[in-house]
Structure formats: structure tokens, C-alpha cells
Amino acid sequence: MTTWPIDLDYQETIQHPKRCFQDPDLKEGQVTVDNKFGMPKPISGAFGIVFQVTSPNGQRWAVKCFTREVPSLRERYQAISEHLQRVRLPCMVDFHYLDSGILVRGRWYPILKMHWVEGKPLNAFVRDCLNNHNARETLQALTQLWLRLAQNLRDKNIGHGDLQHGNVLMVPGSEAPVVFLRLVDYDGMYVPALAQTTSTERGHPNYQHPKRLEQGYYGPDVDRFSHLVIYTALRCLMVDPTLWEPFNNEGDNLLFTKADFEQPKDSRLFRRLWELPEEDARHLVGHLLLSAVRPITATPWLTELVRDGKVRPLSREDRTTVQHYLEPRPHYTPTSPSSDDFFLVMPGETSSSSSRPPSSRPSSRGLPSWLSQVAPSMAAPPPPPPPPPAARSSLKSSLSELLSHLWSRLQAVLRDPKRRRQILFGGGVAVAVLLAYEIGSWQTTHTTRHPTDAPRPDQTPSSNQPPTVAIAGTDPAEPVPGQPFTIRLDGNDPDGDTLTFEYRRVGENNWQMAPEGQVRLERVAPGALELEFRVADGRGAVSASLRRTWQVPGEIRQFSGHTETVWSVAFSPDGRYALSGSEDKTLRLWEVATGKEVRQFSGHTDGVTSVAFSPDGRYALSGSEDKTLRLWEVATGKEIRRFTGHTDLVRSVAISPDGRYALSGSEDQTLRLWDVKTGQQVRRFTEKTDKILCVAFSPDGRYALSGSYDQFDKKHILRLWEVDTGKEVRQFSGHTEEVNSVAFSPDGRYALSGSYDQFDKKHILRLWEVATGKEIRQFTGHTGGVWSVAISPDGRYALSGSADKTLRLWALPEEVWLKK
Numbered sequence: 001m002t003t004w005p006i007d008l009d010y011q012e013t014i015q016h017p018k019r020c021f022q023d024p025d026l027k028e029g030q031v032t033v034d035n036k037f038g039m040p041k042p043i044s045g046a047f048g049i050v051f052q053v054t055s056p057n058g059q060r061w062a063v064k065c066f067t068r069e070v071p072s073l074r075e076r077y078q079a080i081s082e083h084l085q086r087v088r089l090p091c092m093v094d095f096h097y098l099d100s101g102i103l104v105r106g107r108w109y110p111i112l113k114m115h116w117v118e119g120k121p122l123n124a125f126v127r128d129c130l131n132n133h134n135a136r137e138t139l140q141a142l143t144q145l146w147l148r149l150a151q152n153l154r155d156k157n158i159g160h161g162d163l164q165h166g167n168v169l170m171v172p173g174s175e176a177p178v179v180f181l182r183l184v185d186y187d188g189m190y191v192p193a194l195a196q197t198t199s200t201e202r203g204h205p206n207y208q209h210p211k212r213l214e215q216g217y218y219g220p221d222v223d224r225f226s227h228l229v230i231y232t233a234l235r236c237l238m239v240d241p242t243l244w245e246p247f248n249n250e251g252d253n254l255l256f257t258k259a260d261f262e263q264p265k266d267s268r269l270f271r272r273l274w275e276l277p278e279e280d281a282r283h284l285v286g287h288l289l290l291s292a293v294r295p296i297t298a299t300p301w302l303t304e305l306v307r308d309g310k311v312r313p314l315s316r317e318d319r320t321t322v323q324h325y326l327e328p329r330p331h332y333t334p335t336s337p338s339s340d341d342f343f344l345v346m347p348g349e350t351s352s353s354s355s356r357p358p359s360s361r362p363s364s365r366g367l368p369s370w371l372s373q374v375a376p377s378m379a380a381p382p383p384p385p386p387p388p389p390a391a392r393s394s395l396k397s398s399l400s401e402l403l404s405h406l407w408s409r410l411q412a413v414l415r416d417p418k419r420r421r422q423i424l425f426g427g428g429v430a431v432a433v434l435l436a437y438e439i440g441s442w443q444t445t446h447t448t449r450h451p452t453d454a455p456r457p458d459q460t461p462s463s464n465q466p467p468t469v470a471i472a473g474t475d476p477a478e479p480v481p482g483q484p485f486t487i488r489l490d491g492n493d494p495d496g497d498t499l500t501f502e503y504r505r506v507g508e509n510n511w512q513m514a515p516e517g518q519v520r521l522e523r524v525a526p527g528a529l530e531l532e533f534r535v536a537d538g539r540g541a542v543s544a545s546l547r548r549t550w551q552v553p554g555e556i557r558q559f560s561g562h563t564e565t566v567w568s569v570a571f572s573p574d575g576r577y578a579l580s581g582s583e584d585k586t587l588r589l590w591e592v593a594t595g596k597e598v599r600q601f602s603g604h605t606d607g608v609t610s611v612a613f614s615p616d617g618r619y620a621l622s623g624s625e626d627k628t629l630r631l632w633e634v635a636t637g638k639e640i641r642r643f644t645g646h647t648d649l650v651r652s653v654a655i656s657p658d659g660r661y662a663l664s665g666s667e668d669q670t671l672r673l674w675d676v677k678t679g680q681q682v683r684r685f686t687e688k689t690d691k692i693l694c695v696a697f698s699p700d701g702r703y704a705l706s707g708s709y710d711q712f713d714k715k716h717i718l719r720l721w722e723v724d725t726g727k728e729v730r731q732f733s734g735h736t737e738e739v740n741s742v743a744f745s746p747d748g749r750y751a752l753s754g755s756y757d758q759f760d761k762k763h764i765l766r767l768w769e770v771a772t773g774k775e776i777r778q779f780t781g782h783t784g785g786v787w788s789v790a791i792s793p794d795g796r797y798a799l800s801g802s803a804d805k806t807l808r809l810w811a812l813p814e815e816v817w818l819k820k
Contacts, residue, residue: 005104006619006633006640007042007049007659008677010065013104014040014051020103023113025061029053039660044616047187047201052116060116062184065102066109067618068635070187072197073110074099083191087156091149091183093117117182119169123254125179126234130241139238143231144309145181150227150302159219161188163226164204165254190222205258209296213258217296224299225291229256231302232284239278243269261292264325265547274326280311286322287314293325324544467493467543469501469535472517478814479524481554489517489533497537506530506547526554526811528796551796551814555781557595559807561588566801568610568741568788572634573617575793578809579634580801581608587622589634592797592809601637603630610653610788614676621662621676623650629664631676641679645672652694665695694741698748698770703729705751705770707739718742718753720770730773734766741788744770746795750816754786754800765789765800767812779810791816 005013013020014031021027032052034041043050048066055061070076077097084092093114101111120128129138153160160167160183171180188201199218202208209225211217233254237243247255247269260267273285284305291299305312314322472490479485491499501514511534519531529550536542564583571578577598578590587601587608606625613620619640620632629643629650648668655662661682662674673683694707704721716739718732737756744751751768758764762780769776784803791798791812798810 004067004069005065005109006067007044009104010049010051010067010102011040011042012677013102014053014063014065017053022100023098025055025059026053026063026113029055029061045185045187060118062112062114062116063102064112064114066111071200076194076197077112077186079193080186080189080191083158083193087158089152089156089158091152091181093182093184095186114184117169117171117184119171119180119182121165122168122170122230123165123248123251125170126237126254127244127248130237130244135241136238139234143234143238146227146231146234147303147306149181150223150231153223154301154303157192157220159190159222160186160226161190161199161201161218161222162203162207163223163230164207166204168230188218188222190218190220195219206253206256208258208261209299210258210262210292211296221297221299224301225296227302228284228288228291228299228305230254231306232256232281232288235284236273236276236281239276239281243272247272256288264289264292265545266549271326274322283311283314286318287311289322289325290318326544465494466541467491467497467499467535467537469533469543469546471533471546471548479521479529479550479552481526481552482523485521485524485529485550487519487521487531487533489514489519489535491517491535491543493535493537495537500536501533502536503531503533506532506549524550524552526552527556528552528811551811553777553811553813554779555808555810556797557809559590559595559597559809560805561597562586562805562807564607564805565784565803566787566805566807567608569790569799569801569807570611570613570620571790571792571799572613573615573793575797577617577634578790578799578807579611579613579620580788580807581611581622581624582801582805583607585624587611587620587632589637590807592792592799595809599634599637601632601639603639604628606649609649609651612653612655614655615657615659619659621653621655623653623664625649627666629653629662629674631662631679641676643674643679643681645681645684646670654695654697693738696742696744696751698744699746700748703748703770705742705744707735707742707753707755716755716757718751718768720773732768732773732775734775737785740786743789743791743798745791745812745816746793750776752789752791752798754789754802756785763802765798765810767816776815777813781808782806 017029017031018027021029030053031040032054033039040051045064047068047070048064050062050064053061053063066073074097077095081095081097084094095112095114098111098113100108101113102109126139126142129135129142132138162185163183167183167185169182169184171182172178173180188199188203190199197218198216200216201218202213202216203226205213207226207229209217212222212225233256236255243255247253255269257269260269264270270285270289274282276282276285287300287305300312468491470490470492472488474488475486476483487503489501489503491501493499499517501517502511503514503519504511507530514533519533521529529552530547531549532545532547534543534545559578559580562580562582562584566580566582568581569578570580571592576592578592580588580590582588585602585604585607587604588597589599589601590596591598601620601622604622604624604626608622608624610623611620612622613634618634620634622630622632624630627644627646627649630639631641631643632638633640643662643664646664646666646668648666650664650666652665653662654664655676660676662676664672664674666672670684672681674680675682696705698704702722706719706721707716716735716737718735718739720729720732721727722729732751732753735753735755735757737758739753739755741754742751743753749770751770753766753768755764755766759778759780761783763782763784763786765779765786766775767777767779768774779798779800782800782802782804784805786800786802788801789798790800795816796812798812800808800810802808
């Protein structure tokens, strides 16, 4: 099996293109470097790392170097290249597979060479578009473009395999209004010649079907779900641009995340989208939700779902299923495609060029431009919408709904400065047209009855509305481990029937009765307490179930295996694994969900005092009493590199956020900075100080927290420092013994510390509020001093390692991980 170079090996090698390349374009080329450090600038991906190389003639190339095994690499890329050459899709980028592409440490490795594409990732393009006054028109053109792309890929028997924002680039044309769409990264691509093969590519989790992530899937249907995810996100943003701010997950999605697809019942986003005022958008949301909970191959092709800008309505049965997960409401809007290449013309811009591709802006059907912008859907009248779920009960409630509808629509128009000016310019005519249109739209939506909705003769007249259930309160307010916990339920039935309350734990099949709407749990255990509730009326109608999760703080699990004191622990960046270092001279990798030991790392000749993961989770760094640091490959447990120089035991190690540097603290009273790729020392800090036992950087890098022993005051304290100035910001007092480890929560608002101090013979972890230095909670359970602590990437859990030879997993209170 091939041992592949790591990112840092390639970064070192590619600094000398004349020595490492055979291809003439690359051999004489100039490698793009990072301005700050002067090192080759990498872009990391799932299977490799990409560098930019510029030939003497000015042509820029993307050079992809592989860092892990790709099954049948040569055959895969040969088949993909041949198929793309045959079908000639303009959205694809030509590439060349070079078997002996780059020379690393005396051995040749393959590379991909392709034309460099300079463009904005799809999510950045959408973000910038939403800040412009013509956002709706641009998004409408983009949805048409996406439909064309989906149809072309299907017609040409291509599955990209990883459609996501980072692999969809919007490239400016030579003339300002034109923007081209290009797809990059073909590692997981499907073409007919590869039908009998498999792929290890799973795709970006925020764009993939849950079953693909869980079981893997490779075939002609691989892009069905991703196409629908991206189109639905664009269409919903077209209707409500304010969705971007709360649901853009720090630049790693469009709207949806993996959690939305895995647990749609818990998804705030799905509930919000189900209330959008446009009927077609709601149908799309329903189709996407149903696709997420059904097999991959049941996902409809996007181009069969959307025809001429209209979305295929949900069937009655499908609407009922969606309503089981969410809660309803109806409305509507259209679209339309064009031309050969994959481009869109940015609305609101003009060009004198006659050779520009035709504009994809929708026609205003002869309406004045100011009027079509005030009431945009007048440009293409909507078809009759599906029926409402039930008839309105009274004139009073109908008028109330109409006024509420008009007020919300008027607010939406007036929020846009441009439309506000248009209303003022158009005066009473504009207002009258807008009111007439909205009243007509509301009337159509709320009074049309579908023939199949007529009551059957055997039905008793009723509101046809199912009952609803809500949580009225809990006692105590938050669950306490080992104590009783009572949940009070409240129900409402439009017909005034007697209600029956039920509940169950998520994952269980059987519902249990909740007498008088009360659920009493005699003893709750630490961890996630997930319950579902529902209510039934006397006619047999059952509410959509309500799900609620409480986080119960406390110890969840122990990890046993080390034979000596556990000095250090760390979470992997994805939170799935934990790493520990022990006096038994080993590092051990654990599966967090089960507590199962996955792998041991052996090589140190003395106790392992500190461990850390690299930012991508592929490597681990350890410090030891043998005075060395060592870099390991997590997937194999193989030692890659050794760092020597310290003259006493190494107490603490950390890796910089970009993965380039390692920092170590030792009892030789020095801090040392190392180059991870070479193992060479970059800098040595020798300022004399009290013994600093532990240190951690805040997530934004602005602050550092240290644990130390003050020899003058005889105190064991934590200190918060401002990194840029070295100024002490505050102290955290409370520990009575050595503070051995500290960790920040992912958002930097809280800190956790581990020490030798104890209460009732149990050693203590302390949780602190960083802004005030106030201690807010203690965790006790270890029977030996706590030597290391870590907080999971989602902030829900803490991990601790102790002299009692165990690791323990703890649930943190909601205030730590609940976003404010």
C-alpha cells in the first residue's frame, strides 16, 4: 500500500519546481506563496492539497497533490477525462492526470494539472448578491442556471459526487455583467465507465443525503439530493433574504446543515421555510424534507420536479407526512432558462457589447419597471394554488388574517429603500395596485376549495384541525442528575374535545400515557434527555409530535484501558474521537460515542504528558517526559516526525490554527516554536517565570489562559492574558491545588479547568465564565487528580483525564453550548 506524503511534505517540496516537476509548464513555473510567511499557499481538500503555479507565459495552473489513497486513481481519472472530452460541457474544467507528477523525497507521485479557475464560491456569491438591491432578480437567474446545469449533467450521464458551495465557482466574464458557473474537484465524479467501481467520496455533509454519509453511495443518482438542496436554498432566499443571517453556518453551507436532514423534526430552518408566503417554495421544502427521510433513489430529479419555473405540488399524502414533521401555511413565484454556456447576466447592469450572451432576466410583461418591482409576481400571474387545509370559521377571523397579511407584505416592501422610493413616486396608483394584487392573491389562496376536500357524508362537521401540544413548564426548571424531573404539558383542541397526552423517549417505539398532562421521571441520568410528546382528541385525531431535548450535566461515560495516570486528553475537530496520553508511555484513540479504544500510538520512552490534534484531525502531536515532541498519523498510528531540543520534560503542546507550527512548554522553563513540516525549532522563549503548568488559546487567538502556582501569594490561580500586549486581564480564583489543565469553550465564553483539589475525596473540574472570572459549576467524580480537560467542538461535552487512570465524559450545561 502506498504511503502518501502529507500536506507539509508537498509544501516543502514544491518550493523548488525545477527539481520536483517534469511537466514543462510547471517546471519553469512560479509557485504562489503566502504573503505573511513566504511559504507555498495551499488549499486543502478531502483527498489532497492544491497549489497555484504560474507558467512563464502567464498561464495559471492548479496542481493537485494527493495525500491519501484513492482506489484505482489512474483508471478513475482516465475514465473521467475521456468522458468529459467526449461530452464537452462548458461548466467543466479541462485537466491532465500526470502519473509521475511530483518528486517527493526521492519518489514520484501522481498529480492533477488543470487550468486555474478564479472565482467566488457559490455561498460567497450569494452572500454578496443579497447585499445588492437587485438580489431577487439575480437569484432568479441563478435558479434558472442551476436547473440547466442539473439537466445537462443528467443528459451527459455525469454525477459530480460533491456538489457544494466550495466546488461551484462563479467566475466573472471579460465583460462586467456576465458571470460564468464552473464546477471543480472531480475526485468523486461518476461517469458510465466507472459504473462497476466504488468511491470513498461521501461529499460535504451539509449537502448530502444522510444515508449516503452513513452507508456510502456511488452511481448515476449521486447528485439528485445535492441538486435539490442547492436549488431549494436559492429559491427560499429569493422569497426571504433575511434567512441568510441566522442560517448561514459560518460560511460552510447555503442554508441547510447535516442536522436538518438527519433530524427534520428538530430543524428550526425547516419550520421557518414551511411558513414562507410562496406556495412553490413550500412545495420545494416539503419535497426536500421527504427526500431526506426516504431512500436516496426516491429523491426526485430536480428537472422533473421543476418545470417552467413551477414546482410539482405535494400530494395530499405527502402534505400530511410533512405536517407530521412540521407545521403548515400557503402562496407563489416563477423562473425561465437560456443559451449554451453556464452564465448569468447580473441584473441592473448594462453593456454596449453586441456579442454578449442573451440576458436571463425575466420579462415584465409590458408593466412599467417601477410597478413590476413593487408587485413582482404580477409579471407572471400564478396558477390556482392547492386548497387550504380547512375553511375559515368566521368573517371576523378572515378579516383579521387579511389585515395581518397586508401589513406583513407592506412591511416587506417598505424595508427595501428602492421600493420605498418607487411607492412614493407612484403615489396612490402604486399603493392601489399593490393592495388590489395582494387582496386578490390572499382571496384566491384562502377561499379556493379543492374538490377532494369536500366533507364526506359520514363526517361530523368540525374544524378539521388536529389538536396541538406544548410544554407548559418543568419542575425543576432544568433537570438535575439523579433527581426527579416533571414536565407539564398543555393541549388545545379546536373542537373542544377531551385530550389524552402521551410521551416516549426518542428512539423507543411505544408511547406511554401522561396522566393529566404530566410526565414524571423519577431519576434523570447525565447526557441528552430526548423526549417526544403528542396529544389525541376524542375523534382519534393526533397532533404532530413535539420533540424536546434537555442536556443533563454530569458524567456520562468512562474510558478504561490506560495502566497509569492519564496526563492529557483532546477532542478531534469533528468531535467523534478523543485522544489521550498517559504515564504508560502510550497515546490512545477512542470513539466518543461508545468509549471503545480504536488505536494505540507507541514510541515514547517515558510518560506522555500532552496531546493535541491538528486542525484537520489527520495528525496528532504529543509531548513527553522523554523531552521530545512527536507527530503521528491518526489513521495508522505511525510516527511521522520527531522534535528534539528541550532539556527537561515537556509539559504542554499545541498546534497553530493553520497547522504549520507547534508550540511546546517545558520544565526547562522555555517555550519553543517549531516548524511542523521539518521538525526544526523556529523560536525559543526563555523569559524566567513561575512554573506555568498549562496554557490554552481562546478560539479567536486574542487571549490566553494559563494555570500557575504563585510562589509569593501561595495561590493556585488561572490568569487571562491579552496576547498582543501581554497584559493580564483578570484572575480566576478558587482552586486550592495545582491547576494542571485548561480549555476554552468553542465560542470562548467559558473555560474549564482541572486540578488536584478535591471535595469529599472527589477531585474537581471547575467551569468559569471568562468575561467575569466567576465560577459557575463544579464537576466531581475522579478519585485522582485531574490532569487534563478538553471541550468538544459543539460545546456540549467535556472530557477529563486523571491520575485514577480513567477518562470521563461529562455533559455541560445548556448555557455553555446554546448560542445567544
